Amino acid sequence: MEYLLGDLRRTHYSKDINPEITGEEIQLMGWVHEIRDLGGIIFVIIRDRDGLIQITAPSKKVDAQILDDLRALRKESVVAIKGTVQEAGKAPNGVEIIPAEITLLNLANQPLPMDPTEKVKAEIDTRLNSRFLDLRKANVSSIFKIKANMFKTIRNYFDEEGIIEINTPKLVASATEGGTELFPITYFEKEAFLGQSPQLYKQMMMGAGFDKVFEIGQIFRAEEHDTLRHLNEAVSIDMEASFMDDVDVMNILDNMITRILQSTKENCAEELEKIGFELDIPEGPFPEVKYDDAVDIINSKGVDMEWGEDLSREAEKVLGDTQEGFYFLTDWPSAIKPFYVMPYEDRPEISHAFDLMYKNLEISSGATRVHQYDVLVKQMIERDLNPDGFGAYLKAFEYGMPPHAGWGVGADRLAMVLTGVENIRETVLFPRDRHRLTP
Ligand code: ATP
């Protein structure tokens, strides 16, 4: 047995090995999923990124050395196996490999900190502590394949719409919306924080004349509560467009989400099956509920809510129960929305702001933005923010800022919808919350 890769190269992933290539010599790379030694015959199941494949070694057919090599393997060790494809009705993919050469590339220690074969259910904390092993499970890795397809679909869609990808700084001097939920950083000689949203930068890009931009990037929030839908580090999909209003960007959002749902169904059928989730694709545009009406609905369901308040968790739940899936919640009270949100001209106590909800889960917030310098400063002061702290941002509004609108979608929350998981931690490789900074 060797430990080095040398000239060994994979010829096939497990998923590409089927009865059609019976008789071919192939080279596999993967992890030892299972070993069954029946004396006269040894079965080893090898797992790679895409599935399982069976190695069958009857003592009469293969060299004694191969049998010894197979017996020396331990679960989760990394191996390269050269062999011949043979039909086998009951094995994965209807084939088995008769081994000709086994190369051990790395032996795994025993016992394993957790079982990566889906047979034993482990608590989320145990799983996250050994996340690299947890991710070897097909149902777990499927979530991330679905998420990767989601990002690919988003980038393709934005590209078709002429929306340009940008990257903005995550080390920032001022809060997006005030001081709460911010992580301070101590390196700089002045106050600095981790960015909680690219909001101010994507707006400055409207002043830069880029017209339509998007960013997929990390956001950092010192959340007050520990919930199944909040992390301290999340990925946000942000979009901003000039010469558009809230209705225009709601349409873009609706189209993007519908595209993602369709492409998940089309491209990730296997992954959805592995996680046992049936994804519904709604027909037609997402319905809209105005905040005024939402307050009435929530009260009628026995949850007290005054006009002007943000929705409590209970309110989100009872309202969500009245909806099929995705819906827009629109015309929010101006006072509970950030300073950069545009109030209605004829009824300034409400604003051109919307949330996209999926049942009781907030997926996105967006709005027509204020593009007039004076209104922006006035709205900052009304929210007890000091405009001096926003000098670099405000400057962009003095020299030709077009009317614009945009939104931010929580990518990890959207992945929850696509995979049907209840805990946001399931949709993030290495989640960060109050209790977890490693791995
Ligand atoms: P919530 O009310 O659910 O805490 P929010 O209104 O504070 O969310 P926004 O500032 O509107 O969040 O951010 C835009 C989107 O980013 C949200 O709709 C959500 O999908 C996502 N998001 C916000 N905070 C988090 C977080 N802590 N963890 C994961 N996703 C988040």
Ligand code: MG
């Ligand atoms: Mg929001």
